[in-house]
Amino acid sequence: MNPRYLPLTATIAIFLIAYAVCIAQYPNMLSTRVIGNLLTDNAFLGIAAVGMTFVILSGGIDLSIGAVIAFTGVFLAVLLQATSIHPLVAFVLALAITTAFGALMGAIIHHLEMPPFIVTLAGMFLARGMAFVLSIDSIPIKHPFYATLKSAYYKLPGGGRITLIGGLMLLVFALGILIAHRTRFGANVYALGGGAPTARLMGVPIGRTTIGIYALSGFLAGLSGIVFSLYTSAGYSLATVGVELDAIAAVVIGGTLLTGGSGFIAGTLVGILIQGLIQTYITFDGSLSSWWTKILIGLLLFAFILLQKGLILVTDRRRRHA
Amino acid sequence: MQASTSILSATAIDKIFPGARALDGVDFSLQRGEVHALLGENGAGKSTLVKCLTGAYRRDGGRILLDGADVDPQSTLEAQNLGIGTVYQEVNLLPNLTVAENLFLGRQPKRFGFIDSREMNRRAKALLAEYDLDIDVTAELAAYSVAVQQVIAIARAVDLSGKVLILDEPTASLDAHEVAMLFRIVRRLKERGLGIIFITHFLEQVYDISDRITVLRNGKLVGTRATADLPRRDLIAMMLGRELVQEVAAEHGAKGEGGEVRFRFRNFGRKGHIQAFDLDVRRGEVVGVAGLLGSGRTETAEIMFGAERADSGTAEADGRALDLSSPRSAIREKFGFCPEDRKVDGIIGDLSVRENIALALQARRGWARPISRSEQDRLADEYIRALDIRTSDREKPIKLLSGGNQQKAILARWLATNPDFLILDEPTRGIDVGAHAEIIRLIESLCEKGMSLIVISSELEELVAYSSRVIVLRDRAHVAELVGNQVTTDGIVEAIAASAGRVDA
């Protein structure tokens, strides 16, 4: 087997084994209801993680997404509370702002040649600060359209539901896979992750691609913010703190190399599901404390980092002896 | 008549950097179906000229005609689209993409608006077949050897551009067989009518493949000659601007056979790196190491210096067992090592010349016993003077120095530790001819002072000039030791070739 598929295979295997273990202990977990909830509960994280996957594939990082999600939520809540515009218009406005925000960060990273880490850190402060400025309270969203959207779902056999937001996440993943593997933009993202100077010499439009990547991440963070506001029916500037960490963890557990250039969008979906599964298991168990989630995810991260390290060693050695 | 066959012609090219004129009215013309070597010392302006032609730099004056039409490429991409493709020494492809993706990046065939991978792979296969390369194009590029990657890079450049191909030191990391393969391809492209610009440090290759030679010096054109009419000695004179240049410090009298045997390696080796070998080195002796790339030359150096730990055998000095388990312990045993890749393994780019010179000595003394600033200054000034390191002052970051001066500074780093045993891996690679001669003189004077040296070099004349013995390597093993009047270039070539029947990439 091509070694580039090994991390992805490992991710899927871990998920299946973990799920089997869960079912062995709690047969109830094998139901479409659990699966439906898994998708719904992690929809906002999954959508943001697709953006993060593109960023990491290109060799960058985006620390701003948690703050952007919170900003979007507050922005929507304030807008819907203070004006009478339709939520759909508010969605478009929010997406336009977050996309432009991402593009701006990409432009700074490209034109000022600064590390993404620091630029998106500034972006995180700025987005969170803007959310604070809009409102420091948790504002409920009571618009009837929200209720309509929340009640839309597809019923699975066995009583489970694929809600609108759960379905949206799957759609975003599907589109993400298409963009990554079947468009020139996607190929350019991988090229950038393989080495920016070389990619430049090979004619990859570095600036446009970099700006595009962060704009995409900003757009998806905005979409994730919309989904989160649907999920919670509120906007709160202190929400989704640290979501960027969960997203990064999902990407790495999904088998993408944190140094860029290698990995799959589909892996991130499995990474999200693994994280969700851990949480579901802890809920089912009832006696386990929530902090085990963090510790387990940390351990999984560590395991995957070691796996990838080992893989690189093996391929290097193979080439040396070729 | 010339106008009709000339595919690329540049006239009166100027390029000015802040404080320096890198190109001064340089003329250059390339004909259809010729291989044109571009030569000169480092800093002569070769790279600058190539960068002006490929749009990496904007020229400050002059005209460039491609196929008779004025062109002014603003970027390498634009030059590529105009028909000028470039292949560099370090393969400029992406190791994490597949071969096919590398070949078609940015121009992937599409179907219904999406990339058609199957079509792309089919075309990639067909394209490489023209170069007699039958490989799995869906595998990652990193899975293939540098030589294969080089061919893929050429295939991409020719497919994209198709008029002019610039080869910038493409053979620097290839062995003889791979060079031969590359030259077969270059000749075939030449027959197809491409104009090829070839930049290299290897003069043999220039005579092997080129039709004409253009020499630059200090940013000015020295001249363009037909290769057949230009004897080697005249070429070197053109490059150096000195009328009477000895190619290498010519005929040596009796080379120091050295004194008594001082260093003794027995059954010394490491699995997968270098087969165990025996080696004696005398006091005041230079032992040369020759072999093709990948034959185990650098591995020999690394294992002697502890950069890779030996898993068999012993090393002793004057009968005392040596601990060579790490560079640190080797340095404690008074060993020194100038690595081949100066940029990656040698210099500490951002630190000053002074700190670079003091580094190894400081590391040996340990962090708790700092060398005082005045002592460091004295040390740096002493070696800057002794080795004639050209730098405005000792506080200049070493990355701003030229290659030859960086090499001297690294030599100074080791000389400051007062070593007994010095390993030099390609000490003269990629540095200009002037510094080249100085380093060879330095090697000889160190040897006279009683130091023992191991020198690895692919320049055989050079090896012959200063080595009292030459170890020949092949397939990661020491296969021959030449002594006395066996030490000639012919002798070395013969020993390398003796059973080189099977050398694959």
Added chain:
Amino acid sequence: MSTTLKAYAVRLFPQVAALAVILLMVSIAFPGFFKLEMQNGRLYGSLIDILNRGAPVALLAIGMTVVIATKGIDLSVGAVMAICGAVAAAAITSGHSLAMTLLITLGTGILCGLWNGILVAVLDIQPIIATLVLMVAGRGIAQLITEGAILTFNDAGLIFIGSGALFGLPMPVVIWLAFGLLVALLVRRTALGMLIEALGVNRRASMLSGVSTGVLLIAAYVLSGLCAALAGIIAAADIRGADANNAGLWLELDAILAVVVGGTSLLGGRFSIAASLIGALIIQSVNTGILLSGFPPEFNLIIKAAIIVLILVIQSPRAQSAFVFLSRARAPVKKTAGEAK
């Protein structure tokens, strides 16, 4: 000696100037800003407040500077603060003496640093990834120790570290000043500074020159862990309890920011601990200044972001090359060494 002093002055000028400007601006908005008072043998005033509140970030910045100089980064320090705060609270409440508690806590910090250091130096994992593991898992570990609650204590000795005073200065200030001075002297009076800088610029070349790169790398992360432990103790002592959820939350970002504001490049190499400490003070002055000048605290983050962007622009390679070009255009033309190929 005077040349080195001059070099220091040149190096620290931008940071000192920025700090002075910020303090001046705050003093315009809040007239009593520079007033200091002595009460019960302890100084009080807004300036002292900045020094005191800035203690955790200043401490973290010391270790972070050294880690960043090695071309690394330590994302775990906030989580390590939480772990160490939890350990300190758990140790003192379970009846250990103050000395023993401190020993255990500092030991925990060193252990955390050792873990990071081994991942980076021995397993050769990229620092940002290696320290991410502890950043993610660390808070879980801290919660495990405190069992999810805020673990309070009322040991006078431990509380003294957070709110006591020594030589007229609050204890946290004394600690970070002393520790900063100690580390700065340690790296500059020995050869450690130069060896660390060499390692940060080119690890392999340093290793081949005999620098014990592995030991130095591990030591850098251990120092960072130790700094996080000190900061964790101060944070816990300050609120008389260990809050696993919030102790040191996002302080790793502030610490990195302090180092960047201090002008140490994220690409490793040249570093200055003094400059990073001033960087930490700049960040704290902005925080305190916004509060004092009656600005809504909501703007705090936005101003922070603006400062980062400003510093990015000043430090960006493009801006610097433009600056070099300008200054070179004015200076008499010198012969350059030709292309450095």
